[in-house]
Amino acid sequence: MNTDTFAPTPTKHRAPRPDHVPQELVREVDAYALDGIEEGVHEAWKKIQRPDTPPLIWTPLTGGHWIATRGVLIDEIYRNPDRFSSRIIWVPREAGEAYEMVPTRMDPPEHTPYRKAIDKGLNLAQIRKVESDVRSVAIELIEGFASHGGCDFAKDYGGVFPVRVFLALAGLPLEDAAKLNLLANEMTRPSGSTPDEQGRSLEAANKGFFDYVGPIIEERRGGSGTDLITLMVNSEINGEPIAQDKALGLVSLLLLGGLDTVVNFLSFMMIYLARHPETVEELRSDPLKLQRGVEEMFRRFAVVSDARFVVADMEYYGTQLKRGDLILLPTALHGLDDIQHEDPMRVDLSRRNVSHSTFAQGPHRCAGMHLARMEVTITLQEWLARIPRFSLKEGAAPIYHSGIVAAVENVPLVWEV
Incomplete structure (x- = not known):
């Protein structure tokens, strides 16, 4: 087996290998700094998913x-919160323990009434009900730069459209977006070179x-407003405010x-579509x-990699797991699994x-999936109608x-006007 992809990176903090982890399952994979990421996040994850890669690997x-x-x-x-709990869903563990948002840290049945509130x-x-409003935002943004012959998609559309839509649904001012984006970046990609530093950043x-x-x-x-926040904070949990x-x-x-x-x-x-005009034509x-x-x-462009906490000692897919172990779930590796999807x-x-x-x-299936599907569909429809x-x-x-x-970031697209 060629181990170049998993070559040690000496400057990184490493945890000692636990006794129950066989050496042959160890791979040097940093979820925050994937090897080969300059070629793309999904490409970097896919390199880890080789034919001879075990179904579970352990990284220090x-x-x-x-x-x-x-x-x-x-x-x-x-799908199995009774064996794989959400009590810690971030890696490193120090960051997961600092994470306090609900109901993502809860398991059923405690989780259920909060999910209903969302x-x-x-x-x-x-x-x-808000489809026409969402479409209006997309049209306004695209028509604002369509005649320019180019834009930085990540900056001028990707980083603006969903934010404007969501802040409107939540009844929040658009000028708060920059501050909230900085906080979101530190939550999902916490800075620091050690687990303790990342934990403090996330906290x-x-x-x-x-x-x-x-x-x-x-x-x-x-209040009696219809915005998302008003609906949630006036929900009852088990009959109580x-x-x-x-x-x-x-x-x-x-x-x-x-x-x-x-x-x-x-x-x-959009990076993919810009490189594949035949898919755009289709x-x-x-x-x-x-x-x-x-x-x-x-399927192709999953972006989330969260974790689950092993509830009890068990053998899982031929691997010994111990209570308290964390398992990272890179959702990209489900969609890119060639056992399930050809090419x-x-x-x-x-x-x-x-x-x-x-x-x-x-139970933790994304509550915002209907909005996400609508935003992606509308983006494709309105973009291709104006920038074919x-x-x-x-x-x-x-x-x-x-x-x-x-x-x-840095996604410069160009087109003929």
Whole structure:
């Protein structure tokens, strides 16, 4: 086996290998700084998923934890909270322990009433009511630069469109976006060169969210508004008003989810389309194929890598796990698993039986998935109606970041006016 991809990086902090971890399962994988990331986040994750890579590998980096490398494990672990708990969902462990947002740190049945509170404003029926407003935002942004012959997609659209939509749904001022984006970046890609430093960075960002939403929660308690925050903070949990600490976590989670995931997904998708004009032509040729193809996009460009806590000692896929072990679930590796998808790096708009964990699975399946699907569909429809052919600017070098949520910046697109 060629081990070049897993060559040691001497400057990084390493955890000692536990006794129950066989040496042959150890790989040097840093979820926050993937080897080969300059070629792309998904390309870097895919290099780890070799034919001879075990279904579970262990890395001494980011505090020491397992990584599930195959789609069947990622799907199964998400669906089984009785064996794989959400009490710690971030790596390194120090960051996971500092993370205080709910209900992502909860397991059923404690999790269930909080999830119902979130779903009040994000269920499919509610999201359909705002489709025309979402479309208007997309049209306004695209028409603002369509005549220019180019834009930095990540900066001018990807980082603006979902944020404007979400802040409007939450009833928050657009000028707060920059501050909230900085906090979101530190939550999903915490700075620091050791687990302790990353834990402190995440703790500070978590506090920043709580400090921001605290006064807003107080102001909207008892209110009759229809914005997402008012709906949530006036929900009852087991027949009682939601407690302040839980409201802080719930509203902060809402903002974190709305400000980081779709923002980055859109840019990954557009980089691919800019490099594959034949796929763009196929999307333009058939409105129905475009709508159906959105699910294929979600398979191909998953951005989340969160973790689960092993509840008890067990043997899992031939590997000994101990209570307290953490397993990272890179959702990209489900969608890119060639055991489940032929030629998985290619966007195939005719692909059948598309399976992925881009929105997770089980009780923590993403509450914002209906909004995300709408935002991606509308972006493709309105962009291609106004900019039917486009490419990456010659010499463009997108800058990729891995982490709990993968990110990309510097996405210069050009087109003929």
